[in-house]
Amino acid sequence: AAALRAGSTVVVFPEGSTWCGTEAGMFRPALFQAALDAGVPVRPVAVRYLTRHGAALHPTTVAAFVGEDTLFASLRRVTAARGLVAEVTVLPPLSVRDHTCRRALARAAHGSVMTGAADNR
Numbered sequence: 001a002a003a004l005r006a007g008s009t010v011v012v013f014p015e016g017s018t019w020c021g022t023e024a025g026m027f028r029p030a031l032f033q034a035a036l037d038a039g040v041p042v043r044p045v046a047v048r049y050l051t052r053h054g055a056a057l058h059p060t061t062v063a064a065f066v067g068e069d070t071l072f073a074s075l076r077r078v079t080a081a082r083g084l085v086a087e088v089t090v091l092p093p094l095s096v097r098d099h100t101c102r103r104a105l106a107r108a109a110h111g112s113v114m115t116g117a118a119d120n121r
Contacts, residue, residue, distance in 0.1 A: 006040035014106065027110045029102040036102055041093035044112040052083030060084070091116045 004010055014027035035042050050057040062081045065074040078084065091112045099105040 001034040001037035004034055004040045010034065014109065023112075024114060027106040029106040031104040032105040032109070036096050036099075036105060039096055041095050042105060042109055043093045044091040044109045044114045044116065046089040046091065046113045048087045048089075050085045050087055051081065052085060055084060057087075089116045 013029045015025040016028040016031070023028075032042065035091045049060050049063040051060040051062065062073075062084060063078050063086070065071070094105065094108050094112065096105060099108055
């Protein structure tokens with residue numbers, strides 16, 4: 001919270017785990033406590049991976065880092081993938097004043113990311 005109050009940007013991946021890209025886990029509320037304590041907004045961001053086939057883009061799980069996969073194997077697969085596109089959608093900020101607790105803020109951020117990702121399909 002002190003870093004946020006001092007104006008630093010903090011990035012977290014609130015699922016607390018990796019997913020294959022076809023689903024998303026719930027966000028861990030504890031990761032939102034610092035924003036509440038500092039009184040700063042949360043900026044949700046949705047990341048989606050696509051592959052290019054001609055002019056068309058299609059969702060892909062090639063960038064997934066799950067299960068028994070090693071970091072090296074994942075990086076090798078990503079760098080070898082042809083036409084891989086990372087689509088990053090920066091969503092509207094969430095005011096901590098609008099959320100009474102970290103669970104509510106986590107639910108709002110999750111909903112924002114899921115809606116934002118769905119809007120780009």
